[in-house]
Amino acid sequence: QRTKLTYESRANLAKSAVAKRLFNLMASKQTNLCLAADLTKADDILDIADKCGPHICLLKTHVDFVEDFSEGFITNLKSLAKRHNFLLMEDRKFADIGNTVSLQYGKGIYKISSWADLVTAHTLPGRSVLQGLKAALGPGDASKERGVFLLAEMSASGNLIDDKYKENSNKIATEGADVDFVAGVVCQSSKTFAFPGLLQLTPGVKIDESVDKLGQQYQTPEHVIQERGADIGVVGRGILQASNVEQAAQTYRDRLWAAYKDRVAK
Numbered sequence: 711q712r713t714k715l716t717y718e719s720r721a722n723l724a725k726s727a728v729a730k731r732l733f734n735l736m737a738s739k740q741t742n743l744c745l746a747a748d749l750t751k752a753d754d755i756l757d758i759a760d761k762c763g764p765h766i767c768l769l770k771t772h773v774d775f776v777e778d779f780s781e782g783f784i785t786n787l788k789s790l791a792k793r794h795n796f797l798l799m800e801d802r803k804f805a806d807i808g809n810t811v812s813l814q815y816g817k818g819i820y821k822i823s824s825w826a827d828l829v830t831a832h833t834l835p836g837r838s839v840l841q842g843l844k845a846a847l848g849p850g851d852a853s854k855e856r857g858v859f860l861l862a863e864m865s866a867s868g869n870l871i872d873d874k875y876k877e878n879s880n881k882i883a884t885e886g887a888d889v890d891f892v893a894g895v896v897c898q899s900s901k902t903f904a905f906p907g908l909l910q911l912t913p914g915v916k917i918d919e920s921v922d923k924l925g926q927q928y929q930t931p932e933h934v935i936q937e938r939g940a941d942i943g944v945v946g947r948g949i950l951q952a953s954n955v956e957q958a959a960q961t962y963r964d965r966l967w968a969a970y971k972d973r974v975a976k
């Protein structure tokens with residue numbers, strides 16, 4: 711069972727080079743916390759990345775709502791990622807035909823493929839979404855430094871994903887020529903996939919609230935790690951809206967990590 715294995719042992723099973731890197735980073739830095747830096751000002755994102763950087767393995771962005779996006783912002787974000795040793799994930803949720811996702815990934819204002827170690831994608835278009843994203847990286851080894859998390863489930867109440875869709879998403883993540891490009895799966899349950907070389911990323915984590923006003927559903931850090939099979943817990947507003955963000959990040963980090971240590975010890 712994959713949830714019983716340590717991150718360092720799973721690093722050796724990963725087919726994606728970025729997944730391998732992330733498993734090892736998590737094990738050595740002792741954190742399985744991803745911060746969802748959902749803020750609209752570049753300086754606010756940089757500030758929170760600097761404050762929370764020591765506690766996270768991954769910083770998740772939505773660059774399309776950053777009001778003052780610039781190349782300088784990306785340069786600074788990359789240097790913070792290097793200084794504090796975390797990876798960058800753009801939660802773009804690509805969902806179009808291969809040619810279009812290729813352009814959305816590599817071109818435009820954001821040039822996501824030039825800086826994001828990881829991106830998210832819907833499996834709705836089928837395997838061609840992976841082929842399209844890979845195409846943006848060009849020939850050669852570029853895809854070794856980049857990876858995709860495929861969405862197999864969502865935390866929104868009333869979402870349309872059913873068991874068949876989950877099963878087929880799992881197949882795209884684990885079978886075929888592009889599996890070396892898949893770092894993990896975004897989902898809500900340990901039953902969604904079995905392969906231990908993939909990471910389970912689970913959003914919807916908050917200590918003290920079970921829903922928001924727009925359909926988000928939350929679970930505690932212990933619940934997502936021990937009952938839902940998450941390898942990485944994603945926390946946004948639980949940290950962003952705290953009076954002391956650094957301390958909140960530390961608390962989420964400690965609780966997520968303790969839950970993982972407990973999980974592999976049992």
Ligand code: 5IU
Pocket residue numbers: 746748772801861863864865866896913914915926944945946947948
């Ligand atoms: N996110 C979810 N649920 C999902 C997927 C992504 O919440 O099923 I896929 C994103 C949206 C947001 C972050 O960027 O994770 C969660 O933020 P809060 O912790 O503030 O709810």
